Amino acid sequence: MAERLSEEELKYLRRYDVIGDIAVIQIPPELEHRVEDIVFALRKVHPFLKVIARKGFHEGAFRIRDYSIIWGERRLETVHRENGVEIKVDLSRVFFNPRMKGERYRLAQLVKDGERILIPFAGVLPYALVIARYRKVKITAVELNRDAYELGLENVERNRKRLKGEIEFIHGDAFKVLPELPRYDRVISPTPRGVDALALTLSKAERRLHYYDFVHENEVEAFRRRIIEECQKLGRECSVRVKKVSDFKPHVFKVCADVHLS
Ligand SMILES: C[S@@+](CC[C@H](N)C(=O)[O-])C[C@H]1O[C@@H](n2cnc3c(N)ncnc32)[C@H](O)[C@@H]1O
Incomplete structure (x- = not known):
């Protein structure tokens, strides 16, 4: 990862979450031109990932985020494991x-x-x-x-x-x-x-x-x-x-x- 992104750029990668086998990342304008490198880095750090999506803002009463898939399978449904439970989510439909x-x-x-x-x-x-x-x-x-x-x-x-x-x-x-x-x-x-x-x-x-x-x-x-x-x-x-x-x-x-x- 470090071979391809500078220390300064790596800081922006903190703005991502892994939900089940989906990584969701906010890509700031400063890194707009490095999307491919970000995908490469995320897959290297989390080899189990099946989907990488850019996250937009929460919208509407149901607080659903706007996502666009930038790599992998075309889905936003996954099972997330946390605190000893399994949580099925579909990020296109729920918060x-x-x-x-x-x-x-x-x-x-x-x-x-x-x-x-x-x-x-x-x-x-x-x-x-x-x-x-x-x-x-x-x-x-x-x-x-x-x-x-x-x-x-x-x-x-x-x-x-x-x-x-x-x-x-x-x-x-x-x-x-x-x-x-x-x-x-x-x-x-x-x-x-x-x-x-x-x-x-x-x-x-x-x-x-x-x-x-x-x-x-x-x-x-x-x-x-x-x-x-x-x-x-x-x-x-x-x-x-x-x-x-x-x-x-x-x-x-x-x-x-x-x-x-x-
Ligand atoms: C900030 S999210 C929290 C969801 C969940 N507790 C979590 O942490 O993942 C707020 C939730 O409230 C729901 N919601 C919004 N308005 C509501 C209402 N008037 N009555 C019941 N649920 C509502 C949304 O659909 C959303 O799932």
């Missing part, structure tokens, strides 16, 4: 972010056997599968994208023997489904960007809420205060810890607010 692997493991470690957990915006069920893999819990998950819902059901079957916990999966709009549901010990909200589900998800949390959002570095304290105010509106006291999860764009982070309601 999936392999970089949240550490977050999923972190949450699974916080969860105790016996908890009832609600996961709106559940996608193909990566959070639900990883938590149910480690803990004997009852999870209710909600997803609006029918393709993600169907892949999620398939993922539950695929992992059935590995799971200690149970997963109930509801196809529907979280804003319509959640008001009909009871409160849960823990709510995990992998909120789509631009959607405000804070009041909705807080109202369904008995003890804990993990709320993902995108926040400017100067707005973290305001975000924390807003959560405390929302709790007060519900007549509840809470403590909030905001954790940076990843960089999103300059000065803006993806964060997780870990909310403990008393």
